[in-house]
Amino acid sequence: MLSFGMHIMEGFLPLPWAVAWFVLMLPFLYLSIRKTRQLVAQNPRAMLLLAFAGAFTFVLSALKLPSVTGSCSHPTGVALGAILFGPAVMVLIGLIVLLFQALLLAHGGLTTLGANVMSMAIVGPLVTYGVYALLKKTRLPHWAAVLIGAALGSLATYCVTALQLALAYPGGPDGFYGALIKFTGIFAVTQVPIAIIEGILTVLVVDLLYAYNRQEVESLRDMSIGGEQA
């Protein structure tokens, strides 16, 4: 087995689960495509910043880092885009990155694409954005809201992965909860230090964007998130 990755491996979700996660992903994907189109139509300059968020996801998901558990995992990189644009656009960007890795790197897979999009491109960005939006209302400095939001989103992604595997493989001596604890131990615990690294990297990049391009970032965010409520 060549691939040392962290998404659910090709062929490792039984067919009914593979189909269920794929179907569950579709409405989110539809909303994401609509939202992205709308954003680019309103402001063609958003394209560059969207590509920037995509590039960040690309880079971070190639960084396989060692963790205290003695195994490796990688950051998801979806937090930046979720913070800049809200969670909706990240479904599409995450899907593109996961497809690239499934087709060219045998990392993740086509049959597990729905499940992996659900964890990395839907739940992760939602948690990141929710935590970030909540903390922004407190007295915490902006960078701390970014860091905690990104780290918790990254962690949430791998908790969902563990849950998906435990749902698919509830057998074993200790039943569903036994399996859940085992998979959580593998994925989520390994991810803790890596989630912190993801939080830090996201802060560094958000900082640079704010230093040189604050106006555009903020106006695009208002447009993107304002549109969501309407």
Next chain:
Amino acid sequence: MKRNLILIAIMLCLVVYALYSNQGAEFGGADGQAEGVIEEINPGYEPWFNPIWEPPSGEIESLLFALQAALGTGFICYYLGYSIGRSKGRAQA
């Protein structure tokens, strides 16, 4: 700025500590371990679908990963450089 330097130092410490505290560990992927657990729970499980294409060797795989990172970083730096230049241009105007 100082805060970011501290954050970068924390990041490096996390990586170095992971390597230092697990000398002799394999540092395999978390998904490889999950395969082990699946086999333990379901002995004899065979993946029902195989990747359409796999990189023929670890070298080719690292080539693709390096390309992925290089392309992404290239665009990130292009965009940041563009933003910095534009904001300086504005400041001079």
